[in-house]
Amino acid sequence: MLLLLLIVAGLISPPADTGAPADDSTFYIDSVLWEVRAAPGGSTEGIALLTIDDGPQKDTTRELLDLLAAHDVRALFFINGEPASAFPERVQEMIDGGHMVGNHGWGHKDLATLSADETAREILRVNEWLQQHKDYAPTFFRPPYGISTPAADSIVWDAGMRNMGWSVNSTDYLFPDNEDSVEQDARQVAERTLAGLENGNIILMHDRPVTVEALRIILPELEARGIRLVLPNAW
Numbered sequence: 001m002l003l004l005l006l007i008v009a010g011l012i013s014p015p016a017d018t019g020a021p022a023d024d025s026t027f028y029i030d031s032v033l034w035e036v037r038a039a040p041g042g043s044t045e046g047i048a049l050l051t052i053d054d055g056p057q058k059d060t061t062r063e064l065l066d067l068l069a070a071h072d073v074r075a076l077f078f079i080n081g082e083p084a085s086a087f088p089e090r091v092q093e094m095i096d097g098g099h100m101v102g103n104h105g106w107g108h109k110d111l112a113t114l115s116a117d118e119t120a121r122e123i124l125r126v127n128e129w130l131q132q133h134k135d136y137a138p139t140f141f142r143p144p145y146g147i148s149t150p151a152a153d154s155i156v157w158d159a160g161m162r163n164m165g166w167s168v169n170s171t172d173y174l175f176p177d178n179e180d181s182v183e184q185d186a187r188q189v190a191e192r193t194l195a196g197l198e199n200g201n202i203i204l205m206h207d208r209p210v211t212v213e214a215l216r217i218i219l220p221e222l223e224a225r226g227i228r229l230v231l232p233n234a235w
């Protein structure tokens with residue numbers, strides 16, 4: 001009921017066209033627990049949100065997109081501006097694939113080390129790039145290293161975005177990109193991700209080779225558990 005009132009009051013945006021398969025449910029982010037929830041009337045059981053940070057990357061983004069498409073699931077890619085301007089076609093492929101694109105800062109800088117002006121530049125430059133090159137306005141911001149500041153919070157808010165954290169850390173970034181151990185590393189990443197996974201969790205992953213292999217294990221397991229990956233279309 002509260003959510004409906006908020007929607008009526010205009011505090012929560014109506015569902016946007018994400019390009020995802022038809023699903024009337026409205027999903028929003030609980031920014032206290034960092035979970036994705038269905039609005040009343042929607043299906044609340046067996047949902048999770050997959051977020052993939054630090055892309056695009058020349059090769060792994062393509063592999064991730066192929067894998068996600070093969071399982072007919074959508075993710076939220078938190079991109080950085082520097083690789084986006086190097087591989088703009090990968091960002092287009094994310095959008096064309098029905099995925100969401102979020103802002104993860106231009107150069108993945110620790111915002112706590114920046115002045116307010118530098119913070120604004122670091123954040124808003126990504127939005128400007130997306131607007132100019134992709135006619136796309138991101139809804140969510142994830143601060144690099146998960147470290148935000150009061151200045152960053154107000155810049156994000158004023159830009160019409162919301163912060164997003166996570167509730168399940170895959171720890172994929174702890175593993176080196178070593179071809180010899182990637183399968184073993186991927187099994188560990190998959191185990192850590194799946195071990196405590198609960199309904200509504202937001203999963204933190206990164207655009208890296210080990211993550212591609214881990215998702216080859218994780219995505220079928222989610223299907224077996226009846227967990228759907230959904231995208232937030234309201235807040």
Ligand SMILES: [Zn+2]
Pocket residue numbers: 053054104108144145
């Ligand atoms: Zn990052």
